[in-house]
Amino acid sequence: MTAPSLPVLLWRDWQPGWSLDALAALWALAYLLATTRVSGWPARRTASFLAGIGCVMLALQSGLGAFDDRMLSDHMVQHLLLLELAPLLLLGGRPAILLLRAAPRANRSGIARWFTRLRLLTRPLVCLGLFYAVVLATHLPFFYDATLRDNSLHELEHGLYLTAGLFVWWPMLDGDPIVTHRLSGLGRMGYLIATMLPMTLIGAYLYRDPTLLYPAYAAPARSLGISAVIDQQQAGAIMWVLGSCTMVAAGLWQVMAALVAEERRMQVRERAAASAVQSDRSPRR
Numbered sequence: 102m103t104a105p106s107l108p109v110l111l112w113r114d115w116q117p118g119w120s121l122d123a124l125a126a127l128w129a130l131a132y133l134l135a136t137t138r139v140s141g142w143p144a145r146r147t148a149s150f151l152a153g154i155g156c157v158m159l160a161l162q163s164g165l166g167a168f169d170d171r172m173l174s175d176h177m178v179q180h181l182l183l184l185e186l187a188p189l190l191l192l193g194g195r196p197a198i199l200l201l202r203a204a205p206r207a208n209r210s211g212i213a214r215w216f217t218r219l220r221l222l223t224r225p226l227v228c229l230g231l232f233y234a235v236v237l238a239t240h241l242p243f244f245y246d247a248t249l250r251d252n253s254l255h256e257l258e259h260g261l262y263l264t265a266g267l268f269v270w271w272p273m274l275d276g277d278p279i280v281t282h283r284l285s286g287l288g289r290m291g292y293l294i295a296t297m298l299p300m301t302l303i304g305a306y307l308y309r310d311p312t313l314l315y316p317a318y319a320a321p322a323r324s325l326g327i328s329a330v331i332d333q334q335q336a337g338a339i340m341w342v343l344g345s346c347t348m349v350a351a352g353l354w355q356v357m358a359a360l361v362a363e364e365r366r367m368q369v370r371e372r373a374a375a376s377a378v379q380s381d382r383s384p385r386r
Contacts, residue, residue, distance in 0.1 A: 107178055110164030117162055125154050132196065135203035142199065150194025156187040161259060170249050171321035173307075173329075177336040178343075180262055184236070185347045188266030189274075197278040213279055223277065225284065228268040229295055235265035236299040242314055249317045269296055273352065286357075293352035297345055304341025308334050 105113065132150050136142045160166065160182035169176040197216065204212055221227075238244060239258055248255040270276070272284055273292060284292060313319060313329050322329035 105164065105168065107175060110168060110175060111159065112163070114164035114167040115162055116167055121158070121161060125158055129154055132194065132199065135199050138203040139199060146194045146199075149190050150196060153187050153190030153192075153194065156182055156190055157263065160187065170255075171318070171325060172327075172332055173315060173318050173336040174332050174339060177339045181340065181344050181347065183259055183262040184266040185344065185351075187263060188270045189351055192267065192270050192274045192276050195278075197276055201278045216277055216279060220277065223268065223271050225272040225288075225292055228272055229292070232265045232269040232296065233299050235261050236303065240303050245315050246317045249315075270351075289352065293348065296352070297348050300340055300344040300348070304337045304339070304344060307337025308341055309337070 129151055132147070136147055160179045165175055165179045165182070169179050201209060201212055201216075239248075239261065248258045267276075273289060275283055307314065310333070311330065313333060315333070318329045318332065322332055
């Protein structure tokens with residue numbers, strides 16, 4: 102057997118699983134039913150959420166999932182889909198806002214209280230800490246090799262990536278439906294730079310290390326007729342370059358959106374102040 106190219110793995114060697122299929126279908130159906138209860142819900146948000154579900158399925162059931170224990174470069178693409186792209190698309194669907202608006206009026210206060218309690222976990226520093234812990238810990242050689250031997254641990258790793266991705270994007274995308282404090286444009290820029298650091302450091306290390314960091318990939322690489330070290334370097338380049346580009350593109354978009362929103366709020370305040378001054382100056386009868 103020869104090693105397939107990464108683009109080929111996106112459409113070949115699919116391995117459907119009934120449990121993941123059922124869970125994905127339930128989430129998609131719940132979201133679509135909620136949109137029917139909200140008048141004028143934007144189609145782009147629905148498309149984003151459904152694309153996020155599709156991204157998870159692509160990462161876990163396509164050839165990426167079939168070869169993730171034989172090619173580190175394949176595994177790295179899978180990780181980026183679960184850590185970055187899928188969470189970005191899911192939160193882009195604004196599921197929290199949809200839940201609050203679609204819920205019966207009698208239940209909205211309870212849902213709002215639940216999101217208020219969640220703020221203890223969704224503060225920017227907490228989200229960054231969780232992201233750093235997951236990314237750094239799961240790439241330690243002893244843990245990484247263990248996931249390749251234990252399928253349950255491997256599935257737990259996938260869940261951790263998706264969870265960490267949702268948390269790290271939450272402050273950037275204002276995931277809280279009742280936002281009391283938003284990151285400013287400069288705050289988002291600093292947050293984005295901090296988010297990129299662990300991906301950049303690990304990617305650069307894998308790219309430059311001349312030795313095989315994860316010995317479990319040695320035998321599968323030989324069976325596919327490739328060099329495990331070269332495959333590791335490709336994986337590092339994917340994590341370093343592709344991962345950084347994804348975060349930069351999405352992050353800068355959010356930074357610009359925040360700056361535009363701040364400018365609009367400032368214009369509204371200026372108009373209100375000017376109107377108040379004009380009202381004070383107007384002659385009184």
